[in-house]
Amino acid sequence: MKGTKTLTIIKPGAISNEYIGPILARVNSAGFHIAAMKLFKFTRTQAENFYAIHRERPFYASLVEFMTSGPVVVAMLEKENAVEDYRKLIGATDPSKAEEGTIRKLYAESIERNAVHGSDSNENAEIECDFFFAKCERFSNFE
Numbered sequence: 817m818k819g820t821k822t823l824t825i826i827k828p829g830a831i832s833n834e835y836i837g838p839i840l841a842r843v844n845s846a847g848f849h850i851a852a853m854k855l856f857k858f859t860r861t862q863a864e865n866f867y868a869i870h871r872e873r874p875f876y877a878s879l880v881e882f883m884t885s886g887p888v889v890v891a892m893l894e895k896e897n898a899v900e901d902y903r904k905l906i907g908a909t910d911p912s913k914a915e916e917g918t919i920r921k922l923y924a925e926s927i928e929r930n931a932v933h934g935s936d937s938n939e940n941a942e943i944e945c946d947f948f949f950a951k952c953e954r955f956s957n958f959e
């Protein structure tokens with residue numbers, strides 16, 4: 817079966833709590849290949865564009881503020897069924913509703929400071945990986 821990709825962001829709260837290592841260990845243990853990865857700091861314009869789909873939501877300004885408050889880790893992950901399997905691994909957006917053992921249940925602080933992002937579809941995974949990574953920064957098992 818052809819592998820697929822997803823894009824994850826380890827968010828500023830999880831970075832300042834020193835959770836990069838524990839989160840990446842869970843990502844690898846769940847069978848994902850890390851095909852590209854870097855520390856990155858969003859400019860305001862980049863964060864506004866990345867989250868443009870939420871522009872009309874009441875939490876948009878606060879979300880942009882939070883996502884520009886410090887560095888993030890961005891990574892392109894590969895696995896069969898990557899988008900769906902990664903969303904299962906991270907759990908519900910609201911950590912109080914996330915299942916035991918999921919990354920958000922373990923490492924999130926609130927619905928906004930929810931530790932990690934995961935793409936919600938294959939189409940968005942392509943768009944989001946293109947946002948962060950040039951071809952020469954990708955070490956894919958599939959492409």
Ligand code: CMP
Binds near residue numbers: 870875909928930932
């Ligand atoms: P994520 O799904 O990665 O991308 C959109 C982000 O918006 C989401 O993570 C949360 O960080 C944030 N978010 C979503 N819903 C809410 C909400 N109701 N209140 C505050 N932040 C939210």
